[in-house]
Amino acid sequence: MEADTPVTRLGEMYPGLPPGERAIARVLLDDYPFAALGSLRALAERAGVSPPTASRLVGRLGFAGFADFQAAVRAGAREHDRSRLSEFVTRPPDPHGAAEELRSGLAGTLAAMTGPLLDAVATRLAEAGAVWALGGPLSELAADYLVRQLAGLRPGAHRVPEQPAARARVLLDLGPPDVVVAYDFRRYSAATARFVDAARARGARLVLVTDAWESPLAEHAEVLVRLPREAGGPIAPLTHEIAVTELILVAAAARLAPAARLADLDALTRDLSSPDA
Structure with a gap:
């Protein structure tokens, strides 16, 4: 230093x-x-x-x-x-040291997800009219994972599309019952900020997952999830983002009681996977 x-x-x-x-x-x-x-x-x-x-x-x-x-x-x-x-x-990396640093950082990230914070995120995901998720480079994978799993728990879980024209069509129908979940990390995404600003102007609420330095969107978030650490070396902390997303999904599932929906999903999946007669 x-x-x-x-x-x-x-x-x-x-x-x-x-x-x-x-x-x-x-x-x-x-x-x-x-x-x-x-x-x-x-x-x-x-x-x-x-x-x-x-x-x-x-x-x-x-x-x-x-x-x-x-x-x-x-x-x-x-x-x-x-x-x-x-x-x-x-300098040649030390894989053992990197693993220990990643392990330590992940523990700190999980500890930052306190019970009240998880409750706040899960309640909004459970009660929203619709949930729309987006991210920037790499963090879009966490947004996609959130939507893929959340769609099995409740209706109205969507990924924000990439193209501006498609995003505009999404914005037409957004309103106060809806929640936007944005994953925004350094370097912060201007495209994410534009969509979030437009969604908020139409009444949608923001759940923001960001890093310790905080996305410029932090001041507008109804719920702010700030991950306190990054992974070792130059590797972006996708492990941290996915782990936090898993916690959020488990907490949301506890509020949604999705057993019947998941059973229907399994049955439909089996039907669609059956070979043609």
Whole structure:
């Protein structure tokens, strides 16, 4: 890590900090950079101190405000990512280390799916008039998986089509009963943002699955699922996205009681798979 980053300054200043500011610093250092990416109030609550105490620490670190501090954290993390990628491509990878990192990251991702968060997503999927899912490059696979499984649990589960004209036809019929589930990760998809903005303008609600840095759509999400970690090296975290989607589907199934629908689906599948007489 570089010589002068927010986390380096925190470590250097920690011994001389007042008790309240030291509590904030412990939270930041124990869960860096993710603890720095929420709101100032949320950070203060985690540390058990007041927001003004957190503001004083930010000022002591040399930042004009919390937004400047967060910008520096994000910039430092991106530079760290680039350094890791450079190291990965210039040095033979250690598969055992990568497996352990993936395992650790996945555990953190699953832990982030708290009971209340799962309840919120599952309730919206169960009660929506229709569910439309989409993603960007690679994350579209998670959106497709969600729809394939959800369609067996309830009617009205659809993938958002790729072509603009087809998306426009979908938007014609979207309204307040409907839910859009968007998977949006760095680099964030402009096409996803355009569809979501248009869907929200027609009253649809947004469930967003994104990364620790948060898609620009995060502020518009009725329910925000933020995955706290990425996979090791340059590999995108599809494992994490699929695992979270599995949890969401299990929670939704518990609200939908889909036994009869699944039995019909199995019977229809068998009929359609029978060889011609």
